[in-house]
Each structure stands twice: as structure tokens, then as C-alpha cells.
Amino acid sequence: MTRDGFPKDEPLFRRLAVIGVGNLGSSVARAVRKAGNGVTHVAAYDRDPAVRARLQELGIVDSVHETAGDAVEGADIAVFCSPVGTYRAIMDEVAPHLQPGAVLTDVGSVKMAVVRDVSPLVPAGVHFVPGHPVAGSEKSGPDAGFADVFRGRYWLLTPEEGTDAGAVARVEALWSRVGAIVEVMDAAYHDKVLALTSHLPHLIAYTIVGTAFDVEEQERQDVIRFSAGGFRDFTRIAGSDPTMWRDIFLNNKDAVLEMLQRFTEDLTALQRQIRWGEGDKLHEFFTRTREVRRGVVEAHQEGTSPWAPGANGGKPGSEGGNTK
Amino acid sequence: MTRDGFPKDEPLFRRLAVIGVGNLGSSVARAVRKAGNGVTHVAAYDRDPAVRARLQELGIVDSVHETAGDAVEGADIAVFCSPVGTYRAIMDEVAPHLQPGAVLTDVGSVKMAVVRDVSPLVPAGVHFVPGHPVAGSEKSGPDAGFADVFRGRYWLLTPEEGTDAGAVARVEALWSRVGAIVEVMDAAYHDKVLALTSHLPHLIAYTIVGTAFDVEEQERQDVIRFSAGGFRDFTRIAGSDPTMWRDIFLNNKDAVLEMLQRFTEDLTALQRQIRWGEGDKLHEFFTRTREVRRGVVEAHQEGTSPWAPGANGGKPGSEGGNTK
Numbered sequence: 189m190t191r192d193g194f195p196k197d198e199p200l201f202r203r204l205a206v207i208g209v210g211n212l213g214s215s216v217a218r219a220v221r222k223a224g225n226g227v228t229h230v231a232a233y234d235r236d237p238a239v240r241a242r243l244q245e246l247g248i249v250d251s252v253h254e255t256a257g258d259a260v261e262g263a264d265i266a267v268f269c270s271p272v273g274t275y276r277a278i279m280d281e282v283a284p285h286l287q288p289g290a291v292l293t294d295v296g297s298v299k300m301a302v303v304r305d306v307s308p309l310v311p312a313g314v315h316f317v318p319g320h321p322v323a324g325s326e327k328s329g330p331d332a333g334f335a336d337v338f339r340g341r342y343w344l345l346t347p348e349e350g351t352d353a354g355a356v357a358r359v360e361a362l363w364s365r366v367g368a369i370v371e372v373m374d375a376a377y378h379d380k381v382l383a384l385t386s387h388l389p390h391l392i393a394y395t396i397v398g399t400a401f402d403v404e405e406q407e408r409q410d411v412i413r414f415s416a417g418g419f420r421d422f423t424r425i426a427g428s429d430p431t432m433w434r435d436i437f438l439n440n441k442d443a444v445l446e447m448l449q450r451f452t453e454d455l456t457a458l459q460r461q462i463r464w465g466e467g468d469k470l471h472e473f474f475t476r477t478r479e480v481r482r483g484v485v486e487a488h489q490e491g492t493s494p495w496a497p498g499a500n501g502g503k504p505g506s507e508g509g510n511t512k
Numbered sequence: 513m514t515r516d517g518f519p520k521d522e523p524l525f526r527r528l529a530v531i532g533v534g535n536l537g538s539s540v541a542r543a544v545r546k547a548g549n550g551v552t553h554v555a556a557y558d559r560d561p562a563v564r565a566r567l568q569e570l571g572i573v574d575s576v577h578e579t580a581g582d583a584v585e586g587a588d589i590a591v592f593c594s595p596v597g598t599y600r601a602i603m604d605e606v607a608p609h610l611q612p613g614a615v616l617t618d619v620g621s622v623k624m625a626v627v628r629d630v631s632p633l634v635p636a637g638v639h640f641v642p643g644h645p646v647a648g649s650e651k652s653g654p655d656a657g658f659a660d661v662f663r664g665r666y667w668l669l670t671p672e673e674g675t676d677a678g679a680v681a682r683v684e685a686l687w688s689r690v691g692a693i694v695e696v697m698d699a700a701y702h703d704k705v706l707a708l709t710s711h712l713p714h715l716i717a718y719t720i721v722g723t724a725f726d727v728e729e730q731e732r733q734d735v736i737r738f739s740a741g742g743f744r745d746f747t748r749i750a751g752s753d754p755t756m757w758r759d760i761f762l763n764n765k766d767a768v769l770e771m772l773q774r775f776t777e778d779l780t781a782l783q784r785q786i787r788w789g790e791g792d793k794l795h796e797f798f799t800r801t802r803e804v805r806r807g808v809v810e811a812h813q814e815g816t817s818p819w820a821p822g823a824n825g826g827k828p829g830s831e832g833g834n835t836k
Contacts, residue, residue, distance in 0.1 A: 273791075297741075322741045326805075342738055381734045384724050386741030391786075392716055393742070395779045397801040399771070400708050402778075410705045412807040414666055417621075417646045417710030418717070420808050421745045427805030430798035437786045437794060447723070448783055452776075454726075455719045459772055462715075462761045467597075470761060474754035477721040481650075481751030483736040484744050 199226020200358045205263040207256050208270025209234040212295050214333030217248050219366035222335040233259035257285040268294035273435035279309040288313035291355045299346040299375040301439035315355030320344045326428040339367030346375035383443035393425035523550020524682045529587040531580050532594025533558040536619050538657030541572050543690035546659040557583035581609040592618035597759035603633040612637035615679045623670040623699040625763035639679030644668045650752040663691030670699035707767035717749035
């Protein structure tokens with residue numbers, strides 16, 4: 189028996205299908221293969237022929253299929269890794285091909301909308317366990333993924349009440365074996381917390397990069413040249429896939445708008461303090477936010493790189509942040 | 513002759529004084545010593561006795577002084593590395609101790625206010641060359657600095673018209689020899705561009721971290737635990753020194769408020785697009801911001817760590833950004 193309660197010599201899943209093979213899809217394929225946890229076949233589908241061709245070259249999956257239906261045929265588990273706005277159409281297509289007992293999961297950043305779109309279409313006997321790895325990078329495409337991206341990162345599962353406990357446990361075990369810290373939580377709570385930790389930061393980053401872009405040419409070039417002063421951290425986030433992020437914002441609208449409202453209020457308060465030269469209040473506020481940073485560092489979620497959290501062992505300046 | 517036009521065997525400066533020895537001050541001391549560019553003595557002053565004691569232990573400077581006046585005594589160049597709000601008081605103290613022909617410079621993130629505060633107090637025969645290295649990390653204190661932090665980074669100089677050209681050239685050469693790309697520019701332009709690339713990003717980061725802090729305890733812990741989704745990049749920036757940043761905002765008020773106004777308008781537009789489900793507009797905007805990211809990467813200002821820009825040679829995901 190392994191720590192997750194499943195016998196080591198008994199595979200959790202034998203055939204896994206990845207639907208949508210960008211950065212995350214290819215990371216899932218690579219991670220599952222590297223873990224060698226009983227999966228003997230990784231089938232893949234991507235709607236982009238160029239990606240399918242590239243997958244053949246990369247050799248990170250065992251078979252590449254022309255349709256999502258073909259890819260899930262005979263699979264014990266299917267993992268949706270395309271933008272969340274595509275799930276409903278994909279479900280329509282794959283539903284007749286999913287075998288009884290199969291598990292369906294995903295890696296989407298929003299969960300309420302996914303449950304809303306997918307659950308009604310899940311065939312009887314198929315177990316739907318929505319999921320979200322809080323990991324990845326801003327780069328796109330199958331070349332951008334890597335096997336260790338989930339190591340030390342949280343992988344959140346949001347199954348509805350009444351979901352087959354065995355299916356949930358097997359999904360938990362699968363992602364634990366690729367190095368993730370798996371937690372089960374409520375979908376609404378997930379969406380609220382992620383609106384704050386991920387969706388709002390991305391929206392802000394996109395905005396500030398856009399603001400910086402709307403200046404005259406000379407200034408724009410200097411904004412890029414002097415980006416090490418803080419701006420470049422925002423450009424990294426704002427370099428993420430446009431389709432994926434459009435779908436996230438449209439599908440977690442309420443939580444994002446609520447957090448945005450709070451943010452705007454807080455920003456307005458700071459703006460006023462700057463305008464009126466209230467240095468003490470600014471100082472007090474900046475001191476408080478510093479505590480949050482300490483919390484992040486202590487939670488070991490500060491790593492320089494997604495595949496090696498905390499690998500720098502406290503080397504000075506190892507987090508790469510330029511703050512001037 | 514070296515590339516900067518100064519004879520290699522003739523030192524640019526012999527005795528250098530660092531006033532304020534936190535992260536940047538200690539980096540200046542370390543960098544100058546490592547470069548071995550003729551400086552034979554680094555004198556240091558910090559108003560904090562604990563920092564002075566630590567400097568004795570670290571051995572990164574040649575002498576530690578109880579007053580700023582003592583530290584600049586006999587110095588060919590003095591470098592102000594304390595928060596910009598302290599400059600005026602320090603100038604009052606050091607002015608009588610600066611020898612004719614000495615050069616005065618600084619590393620502050622705002623330049624108009626520095627010129628306003630310092631220039632009137634500069635004694636005749638002393639050359640004031642305001643400066644700003646676009647480098648550093650969010651960590652504070654003399655242990656946080658390192659010699660190579662300026663390598664490949666911009667170091668901007670904003671001397672007033674009529675400043676002794678020889679003095680400017682020697683400061684340029686000094687920082688070039690620690691690896692920086694030195695550029696001379698107008699102080700007002702500097703403050704405007706840096707408001708966009710550094711001050712506004714910091715303000716936004718402080719705000720969002722504050723917003724995330726004002727939730728109930730359980731949620732706050734989860735915000736920290738799931739911070740790899742984008743939030744942690746903001747916490748890093750928001751972990752910067754509160755005094756330094758208070759002084760920056762108060763001393764670049766006009767440019768910061770103007771950029772903040774533009775940002776708020778842009779954010780409001782995005783907010784409206786999300787509320788009304790205008791996916792096409794969102795997608796178009798996110799595609800445009802991605803181009804800016806490409807520009808930053810192409811300008812080689814994207815490095816994972818301040819002392820090794822571009823050292824990752826394009827390893828997948830090497831920029832450490834988690835975007836989900």
C-alpha cells in the first residue's frame with residue numbers, strides 16, 4: 189500500500205485521455221508519464237492540427253486523435269485541459285464515447301461554471317470530479333509544459349455532493365503521485381478565493397500593461413527598457429493565453445466583479461492618501477502588506493520557478509524581484 | 513584607455529562614501545569593491561546602530577562612521593542610498609564636510625524631488641549627479657545586497673543642465689564598470705516613465721495584497737496557500753521597504769496620480785466588458801498586452817533573478833510565473 193491508500197501495484201487508471209494539449213495539457217501528459225503510476229497509455233486530442241502534429245514530434249503522448257470522441261474511447265480517465273469556454277461543446281461530443289465507470293476531470297481555473305456546463309451532460313456511470321491545479325506558467329502551447337510543474341503545488345478538487353467517493357479518491361491519488369498537494373473543497377469557495385489570488389491579479393496585470401502601452405512610441409520603448417522596476421512582473425502575468433483568460437473572466441464574473449470592487453475602494457483610499465500627503469497612513473499600510481509576503485514565504489509558495497518551489501534555499505535576492 | 517574613455521590605471525574615484533546601507537547601499541559597496549575600479553576605500557554611514565554593527569561584521573566596507581559628515585570627509589564621491597525623504601536632512605549635515613571637486617550622487621527612485629531638495633544645498637565646487645539604478649530586490653537591510661545586482665540593468669542619471677561634464681562622465685564610467693547600462697536623461701521624463709514602470713506597479717501590488725488581507729481568517733490563509741496563481745508575484749513586490757516606498761509616492765505624487773488615473777479608466781473599461789460579457793473585446797485586449805510581454809523578453813529585462821538576467825537560456829517556464 190502507498191500513502192494514498194491504493195496498492196502500489198494496482199494502477200489507478202490505465203488509459204488517460206488529455207483533451208486540449210497546451211501548456212497544462214502537455215504538463216499533465218508529461219507528469220503522468222514521469223510518475224509511472226500505472227497509466228500505460230496517454231491519448232491526446234487538440235483541435236489545432238498544428239498542435240496535433242507537434243505532439244507526434246514531441247512524443248509525450250502515446251496516441252494523437254482527430255476527434256475528442258476518439259481520444260476518450262476506452263479511457264479510464266479523461267482530463268479537460270482546454271479553455272473552460274470549450275467544455276460544453278466537448279462534452280456534447282465525448283459523452284457517447286465515455287465508458288461506464290470512467291472518470292472525468294479538468295484543470296480549469298473556475299469551477300462553478302464548469303459544474304454548471306458539464307454536470308448535466310455527464311452520462312450515467314461516469315464520475316465527474318472537477319479539478320484545478322494552482323500551477324503552470326504564462327507560456328502557451330505543448331512545448332511549454334513540463335513534468336514537475338505540479339510538484340509542491342496545490343491541486344484543488346470540487347466534486348459535487350454525492351459524487352462517487354472512490355472516483356474522487358483515485359483522482360486525488362493520481363495528482364498526489366505527480367507531486368501535488370490535493371485538497372477537496374466547495375466550488376463556490378474555490379471561485380471566491382481564486383478570484384482574489386489569481387483572477388483579480390491577472391486582470392490588474394493585463395490592465396497595467398495596457399495602460400503602459402497607450403503612451404507615445406518613445407515612452408513605450410522606455411517602459412519596456414526600464415521594466416525591471418516592477419513592471420516586468422506584470423508583463424509576465426499579462427503574457428498568458430488570451431482565450432483561456434477571457435473564458436475565466438466570463439465564467440467567474442460575479443466573484444471577479446466583487447473582488448474588483450473591493451480592490452477599487454482600497455486603491456481609491458491609497459490614492460487619496462498620496463494626494464493629501466498622508467505619509468503615516470501609507471507607511472502603516474505598506475508595513476501590513478509586508479506581513480502577507482512573509483506568510484507566502486513561510487507557506488513555501490514563493491518559489492522562483494514553478495518546478496522548483498523553494499529550490500533557492502534563501503539565496504539573497506533569489507526571488508528575482510526588482511523593486512526600484 | 514578603457515571603453516569608457518578613462519585610462520584604466522587612473523582611478524575614477526579613490527574614496528567613496530555610502531550614506532544609508534540597506535539593500536542598495538550594501539550592493540553599491542559590494543559592487544564597487546568587486547569591480548576593483550580604483551576605489552581604495554569605501555566609507556559608510558547608516559543612522560541605525562544595528563546596521564552599523566552588522567557592517568563591521570560583514571566586512572563589506574572599509575570604515576563605518578557614526579555620522580554622515582564623518583563618512584563623507586575626504587571622499588571623492590558620496591552616494592546617498594537612504595529613502596529619498598531623508599536627503600534634505602542629510603545634505604544639511606554633510607554639506608560642510610564635502611570637499612571641493614567631490615561628486616555627489618544617489619540611487620533614489622524619484623529624481624525631480626531629489627533635485628528640488630538637494631541641489632540648493634550643494635556647496636560650490638561639488639558636482640551633483642542624481643542617479644537611479646533600475647535594479648534591486650524587495651528585501652531590506654545590508655545582508656540583502658549583492659555585487660552583481662546592477663549587471664545588465666539600466667542606471668539612469670539625471671544631471672541638471674550645466675552640470676560639470678567630467679563629473680557626469682566619471683559617474684557614468686563608475687556604474688558602467690559595475691555592469692550597468694548607464695543612460696543620461698531628463699529628470700521629469702524619468703519620473704514619468706518610472707511612475708509607469710515601477711511606482712504604479714508597486715502601488716497596485718500593495719493595494720491588491722491589502723485587499724486580500726481584509727477577508728476572514730480562513731480565507732486569508734487560503735489566499736496565502738493558493739498564492740501561486742498570480743498573487744504571490746504581487747506579494748513579492750509588496751514586501752518592499754515601507755519607508756522607501758512611502759517616500760517615493762510622496763515625492764512623485766503628480767506623475768503617480770496621473771498614471772493612476774489612466775489605469776483606473778482602463779480598469780473600469782475592462783470591468784464593464786466583463787459585466788456585459790464582451791468576450792471579443794477582452795480577447796483583443798489580452799492579445800495586445802501579450803505583445804508588450806514579448807517586447808520585455810526581447811529587451812532582455814525579463815530575468816528570473818536580478819543578478820543573472822537571461823541566465824536561464826530559455827528553459828521552459830524559467831521565469832517562474834504561475835498563471836492559473
